[in-house]
Amino acid sequence: MSKKLTKRAEDYSKWYNEIIVKADLAENSAVRGCMVIKPYGFAIWENMQKELDRMFKETGHQNAYFPLFVPKSLFEAEEKNAEGFAKECAVVTHYRLQNDPEKEGKLRVDPEAKLEEELIVRPTSEAIIWNTYKGWIQSYRDLPLLINQWANVVRWEMRTRLFLRTAEFLWQEGHTAHATKNEAIIESKLMQDIYAKFAEKFMAMPVVKGFKSESERFAGAEETYTIEALMQDGKALQAGTSHFLGQNFAKAFDVKYTSKEGKQEYVWATSWGVSTRLIGGLIMTHSDDLGLVLPPRLAPIQVAIIPIYKGEDQLTLISEKVKIIVKSLREKNISVKFDDRDTFRPGAKFAEYELKGVPVRIAIGNRDMENNTAEVARRDTLEKQTISQDQLSEYICELLEEIQQNLFNRALSFRNDHITEVNSFKEFEEVIESKGGFVSAHWDGTIETENKIKELTKATIRCIPNKGKEELGTCIFTGEKSLRKVLFAKAY
Amino acid sequence: MSKKLTKRAEDYSKWYNEIIVKADLAENSAVRGCMVIKPYGFAIWENMQKELDRMFKETGHQNAYFPLFVPKSLFEAEEKNAEGFAKECAVVTHYRLQNDPEKEGKLRVDPEAKLEEELIVRPTSEAIIWNTYKGWIQSYRDLPLLINQWANVVRWEMRTRLFLRTAEFLWQEGHTAHATKNEAIIESKLMQDIYAKFAEKFMAMPVVKGFKSESERFAGAEETYTIEALMQDGKALQAGTSHFLGQNFAKAFDVKYTSKEGKQEYVWATSWGVSTRLIGGLIMTHSDDLGLVLPPRLAPIQVAIIPIYKGEDQLTLISEKVKIIVKSLREKNISVKFDDRDTFRPGAKFAEYELKGVPVRIAIGNRDMENNTAEVARRDTLEKQTISQDQLSEYICELLEEIQQNLFNRALSFRNDHITEVNSFKEFEEVIESKGGFVSAHWDGTIETENKIKELTKATIRCIPNKGKEELGTCIFTGEKSLRKVLFAKAY
Numbered sequence: 001m002s003k004k005l006t007k008r009a010e011d012y013s014k015w016y017n018e019i020i021v022k023a024d025l026a027e028n029s030a031v032r033g034c035m036v037i038k039p040y041g042f043a044i045w046e047n048m049q050k051e052l053d054r055m056f057k058e059t060g061h062q063n064a065y066f067p068l069f070v071p072k073s074l075f076e077a078e079e080k081n082a083e084g085f086a087k088e089c090a091v092v093t094h095y096r097l098q099n100d101p102e103k104e105g106k107l108r109v110d111p112e113a114k115l116e117e118e119l120i121v122r123p124t125s126e127a128i129i130w131n132t133y134k135g136w137i138q139s140y141r142d143l144p145l146l147i148n149q150w151a152n153v154v155r156w157e158m159r160t161r162l163f164l165r166t167a168e169f170l171w172q173e174g175h176t177a178h179a180t181k182n183e184a185i186i187e188s189k190l191m192q193d194i195y196a197k198f199a200e201k202f203m204a205m206p207v208v209k210g211f212k213s214e215s216e217r218f219a220g221a222e223e224t225y226t227i228e229a230l231m232q233d234g235k236a237l238q239a240g241t242s243h244f245l246g247q248n249f250a251k252a253f254d255v256k257y258t259s260k261e262g263k264q265e266y267v268w269a270t271s272w273g274v275s276t277r278l279i280g281g282l283i284m285t286h287s288d289d290l291g292l293v294l295p296p297r298l299a300p301i302q303v304a305i306i307p308i309y310k311g312e313d314q315l316t317l318i319s320e321k322v323k324i325i326v327k328s329l330r331e332k333n334i335s336v337k338f339d340d341r342d343t344f345r346p347g348a349k350f351a352e353y354e355l356k357g358v359p360v361r362i363a364i365g366n367r368d369m370e371n372n373t374a375e376v377a378r379r380d381t382l383e384k385q386t387i388s389q390d391q392l393s394e395y396i397c398e399l400l401e402e403i404q405q406n407l408f409n410r411a412l413s414f415r416n417d418h419i420t421e422v423n424s425f426k427e428f429e430e431v432i433e434s435k436g437g438f439v440s441a442h443w444d445g446t447i448e449t450e451n452k453i454k455e456l457t458k459a460t461i462r463c464i465p466n467k468g469k470e471e472l473g474t475c476i477f478t479g480e481k482s483l484r485k486v487l488f489a490k491a492y
Numbered sequence: 493m494s495k496k497l498t499k500r501a502e503d504y505s506k507w508y509n510e511i512i513v514k515a516d517l518a519e520n521s522a523v524r525g526c527m528v529i530k531p532y533g534f535a536i537w538e539n540m541q542k543e544l545d546r547m548f549k550e551t552g553h554q555n556a557y558f559p560l561f562v563p564k565s566l567f568e569a570e571e572k573n574a575e576g577f578a579k580e581c582a583v584v585t586h587y588r589l590q591n592d593p594e595k596e597g598k599l600r601v602d603p604e605a606k607l608e609e610e611l612i613v614r615p616t617s618e619a620i621i622w623n624t625y626k627g628w629i630q631s632y633r634d635l636p637l638l639i640n641q642w643a644n645v646v647r648w649e650m651r652t653r654l655f656l657r658t659a660e661f662l663w664q665e666g667h668t669a670h671a672t673k674n675e676a677i678i679e680s681k682l683m684q685d686i687y688a689k690f691a692e693k694f695m696a697m698p699v700v701k702g703f704k705s706e707s708e709r710f711a712g713a714e715e716t717y718t719i720e721a722l723m724q725d726g727k728a729l730q731a732g733t734s735h736f737l738g739q740n741f742a743k744a745f746d747v748k749y750t751s752k753e754g755k756q757e758y759v760w761a762t763s764w765g766v767s768t769r770l771i772g773g774l775i776m777t778h779s780d781d782l783g784l785v786l787p788p789r790l791a792p793i794q795v796a797i798i799p800i801y802k803g804e805d806q807l808t809l810i811s812e813k814v815k816i817i818v819k820s821l822r823e824k825n826i827s828v829k830f831d832d833r834d835t836f837r838p839g840a841k842f843a844e845y846e847l848k849g850v851p852v853r854i855a856i857g858n859r860d861m862e863n864n865t866a867e868v869a870r871r872d873t874l875e876k877q878t879i880s881q882d883q884l885s886e887y888i889c890e891l892l893e894e895i896q897q898n899l900f901n902r903a904l905s906f907r908n909d910h911i912t913e914v915n916s917f918k919e920f921e922e923v924i925e926s927k928g929g930f931v932s933a934h935w936d937g938t939i940e941t942e943n944k945i946k947e948l949t950k951a952t953i954r955c956i957p958n959k960g961k962e963e964l965g966t967c968i969f970t971g972e973k974s975l976r977k978v979l980f981a982k983a984y
Contacts, residue, residue, distance in 0.1 A: 029624065030566060031559045031611065036624050039554035039639065046555065062531035063538065067523045068560075068613075068644055068660050069582075072589075074522060076599045086589040090561075091601050092613065093585045095648040097564075097578040107568045109583050109610055118601055119523065121560075121584065121613075132521065132528050141835060147531065152560055152644065156587040168560050343633060 005355075007289045012233040019283060020162050023292045023356050026279075033160040033167030037276065040356065043300035044279055045170065049150065051202050051297075052172065052274065055194050061146045061174060066128050068152075069119035074127045078252035081126055084219020088156040090121040090167075121154040126220065126271055129175045130249040137177060137267060139258045144187070145177040163280035164237075164492050171275035174242075177267045179257065181246075184268035185223075188244040191272040192225040195240035203278065204295040204408040205229050205285045206415045207239060208438070208487060210463025215447050218271075222246035228462045228487070230415045231284040234436020236462045236489035239281050242272035280492070285411050286380075292357030293379055295407050296400040303329060303336045303396060304353040308346050308365035315340065318364050321389065325362075325374075328393040334400065354379065359403050360396060380406055421485070425453075425476045428488070432459045438489045442482035444475035453477055459488040497847075499781045504725040511775060512654050515784045515848050518771075525652035525659030529768065532848065535792035536771055537662065541642065543694050543789075544664065544766065547686050553638045553666060558620050560644075561611035566619045570744035573618055576711020580648040582613040582659075613646040618712065618737070618763055621667045622745040629669060629759055631750045636679070637669040655772035656729075656984050663767035669759045671749065673738075676760035677715075680736040683764040684717040687732035695770065696787040696900040697721050697777045698907045699731060700930070700979060702955025707939050710763075714738035720954045720979070722907045723776035726928020728954045728981035731773050734764035772984070777903050778872075784849030785871055787899050788892040795821060795828045795888060796845045800838050800857035807832065810856050813881065817854075817866075820885040826892065846871065851895050852888060872898050913977070917945075917968045920980070924951045930981045934974035936967035945969055951980040 005022060006014045020026050025041030028034075037045065053063070069092060076082040096113035100106040122128065129147075136142060154168045174191060178184040192209055199207045207227035217224040221243035229237045250256070250266040259265050286293040296302050305325065307318040322338050329336045337358075339349050346363065353361050363375040374392055377384045380403050387395050418437025422428045431439050443449060443461065454460050464486045473482045497514060498506045512518050517533030520526075529537065545555070561584060568574040588605035592598040614620065621639075628634060642664050652658050666683060670676040684701055691699045699719035709716040713735035721731045742748070742758040751757050778785040788794050797817065799810040814830050821828045829850075831841050838855065845853050855867040866884055869876045872895050879887050910929025914920045923931050935941060935953065946952050956978045965974045 027624075027627070029559045030563055030620065031561045034559035034561060036559065037557040039556045042556045043554070045557075062535070064531045064534045065529040065537075065662065067521045067526035067528065068646065069523045069526060071522055072599060076597070079597060082589075082599060086591075086599055089587070089589050090584045090611070091586040091589065092582045093601065094583040095581065097567075097574075097581050097583065097612070099578075105568070105571060107564060107574060107578055109585065119582070120589070128522065132519075135519075154560065170557065 005289060005291060008232065015289075016280075016284060017162065019287055019292060025283075025292075026162050028162065031167070033157060035162050035166050035168075037170075040300060041279060044282070044294070044298055045276060047298045047300065048198075048202070048278060049172075052194075052198055053150075055198060056148050056172075056174065059190065059194065061148045061176075063149065064147050065149055065151070066125050066132060068122055070122050070125075070128045072118045072120060074131050075120045077127060077131075078220050078249055080248070081124075081220030085123040085155070089123060090154045090156055092119040092121065122151070123153055123155045124271075124273075125149065125151070125153075125173055126175065126245070126249055127253075130253040130255060130269070133175075133177055133267070134253050134255045137255055137257050140179050140260050143177055143179045143257060143267065144183060146174075146187075147176065148172055148174040161280075163276055163283070165277075169275050169277065171273050173271060173273040176270045177250075177255070178270070179259065179265070179268070181268050184270050185244050188223070188225055188242045188270040188272065191242040191270070192227060192240075195242065195272075195274060196227050198274075199227055199229065199239055199278075200408065202295065202297045203282050203285070204297075204404055204411060205239070205281060206408065206412040208463060208465055210465040210468070210487065212241075212463060213447075213450060213461045213486070215450055216461060218243045220245060220248050222248070226463050228438075228489075229281050229285065230418055230437060230489070231281070231492065232414070233284070234418060234490070236438065236491040237277075237281045237284070238462070238491065239278060240272070240274040243270060245269035245271060286407050287357065291355035293407070294357035294359060296359045296404045299357065299359050300335065301337045301353075301356070301358050302334050302400060303360045303362060304349075304358045305336060305338045305362045305364065306346055306349045306353075307338075307340055308363055310366070314366055317369060321369065322364065325389065325392055329396060332393060332397050334396065360399060362392070362396075378403055380410075419487070422476065428453075428459075428476055429457055432457045432488070432490065436490065438462065438487045440485045440487055441476045442473040442484075443486050444478050444480035444482055446478075449475060449477050453488070458490050460491055462487045462489050462491060497781060497783060500724065507781075508772075508776060509654065511779055511784060517775075517784075518654050520654065523659070525649060527654050527658050527660075529662075532792060533771060536774070536786070536790055537768055539790045539792065540690075540694070540770060541664075544686075544690055545642075547690060548640050548664075548666065551638075551682065551686065553640045553668075555641065556639050557641055557643070558617050558624060560614055562614050562617075562620045564610045564612060566623050567612045569619060569623075570712050570741055572740070573616075573712030577615040577647070581615060582646045582648055584611040584613065614643070615645055615647045616763075616765075617641065617643070617645075617665055618667065618741055619745075622741040622747060622761070625667075625669055625759070626745050626747045629747055629749050632671050632752055635669060635671045635749060635759070636675060638666075638679075639668065640664055640666040653772075655768055655775070657769075661767050661769065663765050665763060665765040668762045669742075669747070670762070671751065671757070671760070673760050676762050677736050680715070680717055680734045680762040680764065683734040683762070684719060684732075687734065687764075687766060688719050690766075691719055691721065691731055691770075692900065694787065694789045695774050695777070696789075696896055696903060697731070697773060698900065698904040700955060700957055702957040702960070702979065704733075704955060705939075705942060705953045705978070707942055708953060710735045712737060712740050714740070718955050720930075720981075721773050721777065722910055722929060722981070723773070723984070724906070725776070726910060726982070728930065728983040729769075729773045729776070730954070730983065731770060732764070732766040735762060737761035737763060778899050779849065783847035785899070786849035786851060788851045788896045791849065791851050792827065793829045793845075793848070793850050794826050794892060795852045795854060796841075796850045797828060797830045797854045797856065798838055798841045798845075799830075799832055800855055802858070806858055809861055813861065814856065817881065817884055821888060824885060824889050826885075826888065852891060854884070854888075870895055872902075911979070914968065920945075920951075920968050921949055924949045924980070924982065928982065930954065930979045932977045932979055933968045934965040934976075935978050936970050936972035936974055938970075938972075941967060941969050945980070950982050952983055954979045954981050954983060
């Protein structure tokens with residue numbers, strides 16, 4: 001692979017794949033469709049986890065852990081859910097290997113060690129969790145049950161892409177149980193709000209909150225709330241979903257509670273999740289032709305300091321000064337790396353931190369030492385400033401906030417420029433084909449129309465926005481009556 | 493299940509199983525041998541993870557994530573490792589389900605969706621990781637490579653016990669690559685030290701550091717360093733292991749680096765892990781006939797505050813005071829729960845926190861309000877003290893430290909009382925049978941003797957202690973020459 005990154009305008013998809021490998025985020029593994037998340041990529045995921053986990057706990061959720069495997073008989077209990085995932089399930093059928101009698105030194109599956117009942121590697125955990133909840137819930141006093149799990153799941157996708165769609169991925173899945181329908185709906189909307197807040201405040205990625213059309217709903221859900229983001233190439237990304245599951249799983253697994261009035265009632269459920277897919281969204285929201293651009297609040301390294309020196313003596317002098325700077329930045333909870341490796345030249349280091357999207361780079365050379373200054377470069381705008389060393393830590397602190405805000409504003413104005421209202425199917429096709437982005441249009445509410453539009457344009461209904469106003473109109477495709485506009489887009 | 497816990501003296505094994513269920517730590521799941529870790533048990537694991545993760549990062553390790561599945565051809569590449577795990581592997585053979593034509597509403601494995609190559613659910617990740625390292629390591633500049641992964645693994649054990657031995661368990665596995673043999677040995681000993689420090693400082697569980705005899709070594713290792721703890725019933729628990737892997741995996745996966753001198757050399761490896769098994773060790777080190785006893789540094793709730801009141805007015809007064817107490821404790825980073833549920837009586841709450849091992853319980857009643865006092869009870873000794881409310885937070889802070897220290901001292905003196913030196917096999921058998929614990933004895937160093945002793949007594953060599961002095965003697969079983977004593981015990 002060449003050292004230079006493909007330009008986004010040339011080939012967006014190629015740029016995306018290259019940036020992941022060159023910035024050391026992840027790579028494909030020897031297992032079809034499964035990725036290796038490298039330390040730098042994983043550090044971003046850890047930062048995401050930390051903030052999300054805090055937000056979940058602040059709203060009363062607790063973590064737990066449920067088995068990786070789901071016995072087939074449990075898996076098929078909620079029929080819609082089972083049907084939705086059946087075609088992409090990894091199935092464990094045997095529990096032992098033995099020496100291959102035909103090939104010296106090789107192993108084969110031991111035919112004697114066949115499981116009586118096959119085990120599905122969880123594609124999602126509703127089945128195993130609701131089967132467990134049956135034992136945990138007896139009375140209204142046991143409700144609400146607010147549980148989250150950080151886990152790996154497997155969906156045998158045919159076409160995979162690093163972070164966006166992999167056979168195995170990491171995620172969190174919340175599974176809650178409630179006494180009333182209303183409480184469950186409030187919970188699923190609360191989690192949508194938390195996801196939206198996380199996306200906007202930490203990822204600096206604006207999202208549209210809405211709910212899914214029936215055909216895009218989670219298998220087994222009565223309503224799916226979603227946050228939808230827009231990538232730089234005009235395609236949408238479903239970034240997180242929260243499902244109101246009604247009583248479907250309670251009925252499939254016979255989970256009832258005794259109400260205050262002494263009646264037996266089925267429990268109401270929600271589930272909600274975000275995954276390592278978010279890293280794909282982060283990359284495609286902010287990065288540029290030079291490499292990754294990371295929002296400071298999720299960047300594993302927020303500030304890189306590079307000494308520019310000739311000979312040991314200069315380096316010693318600079319290093320002493322840098323130690324003081326590093327200390328004062330760390331006191332402000334800023335993550336700093338002082339890169340004094342002598343195996344690379346400053347120019348190579350500059351390029352590396354640019355590629356890795358480190359928000360702020362500080363360079364200190366001999367001249368700077370004489371003038372008591374440092375050169376500060378920001379990754380988002382590539383601007384440089386000379387700053388007095390005494391004011392450095394305060395300046396950096398404000399600069400990181402400014403970069404965070406600037407990234408969000410930039411992405412927001414791009415996103416807002418790419419929501420186009422259309423009133424005819426001709427317009428619709430033109431916008432989807434040329435400009436891309438979200439297209440806001442009237443739709444008659446039928447699956448048939450949705451499918452036909454998808455067939456003709458590859459655009460799908462991303463969501464019916466929460467904030468969309470009721471407004472009488474006619475479907476752009478069939479001319480039938482419509483009560484509100486919905487958002488279409490081509491999507492990842 | 494009755495409300496009362498079985499006594500340890502009656503049936504230790506039953507006591508262990510009951511305490512886990514009654515204290516809400518974990519339960520068996522619908523999947524053979526797999527457990528559900530409940531929120532309270534998982535919170536202990538999260539506290540363990542937090543401290544271990546900090547210790548790993550402070551010593552230069554980074555987290556990453558590798559695939560759950562290992563293709564069979566990679567799995568069998570390092571023969572000893574493969575042989576060691578082959579008999580307990582869950583194997584994925586298919587990637588799709590379909591409707592069962594014979595049973596309406598049921599699914600079956602789609603016979604058309606058979607994988608060309610079977611996938612092993614990782615029992616440990618050396619194979620997939622070393623296959624990946626091949627691409628990451630070219631030159632001495634890429635070394636050392638210091639990586640850790642938090643993950644789930646599956647070993648199809650026939651006899652399982654909650655936390656101690658489950659088909660799926662959670663763990664961390666470190667995998668490092670080094671330029672020299674010496675560096676790799678230093679790393680594996682460093683990790684053994686970190687495990688020992690964690691066990692003693694956080695779990696308050698004393699351990700013996702040593703290395704394994706050949707037959708107890710990790711499959712594929714040249715040396716296995718271990719920390720061995722002693723449970724209250726006199727059985728040992730292997731609590732963590734760190735392996736020097738030599739060049740076995742580097743050779744199996746052809747991982748070479750170019751040295752400073754320009755030569756191609758195989759890389760040296762280590763791996764090391766601790767798992768949710770530690771929770772089993774924690775339980776069996778400290779808990780008593782009333783329930784769990786948790787060391788403060790790992791307790792999810794360090795202090796429970798229970799109001800004793802009649803009527804709303806008294807509760808309001810107490811609650812106002814408690815708010816101030818809670819605030820001052822939280823400022824000292826103490827985790828506090830104020831339990832003002834009106835659905836339970838104080839006695840029931842006392843019993844609950846006793847069962848759950850909360851280190852300190854504070855009760856505040858009407859009389860206390862008049863006297864500006866509170867009743868403080870410690871879980872380890874069950875002692876109660878009346879303390880002035882003004883001195884409470886300082887007192888609690890010191891008390892938590894004292895409890896932590898007391899638990900360690902108690903466990904240490906129990907452990908030290910249960911290391912018995914013996915000089916004959918008759919003595920050996922008597923001690924193993926009646927007193928239990930570690931037995932320190934001369935051994936001739938052969939696998940044959942080790943196996944015979946195991947057959948006759950069920951005791952195995954737990955380790956050859958690091959601190960054991962060289963001392964000429966004769967094997968208690970064969971009378972052959974021996975250079976040092978080793979530690980035997982029955983073990984979990």
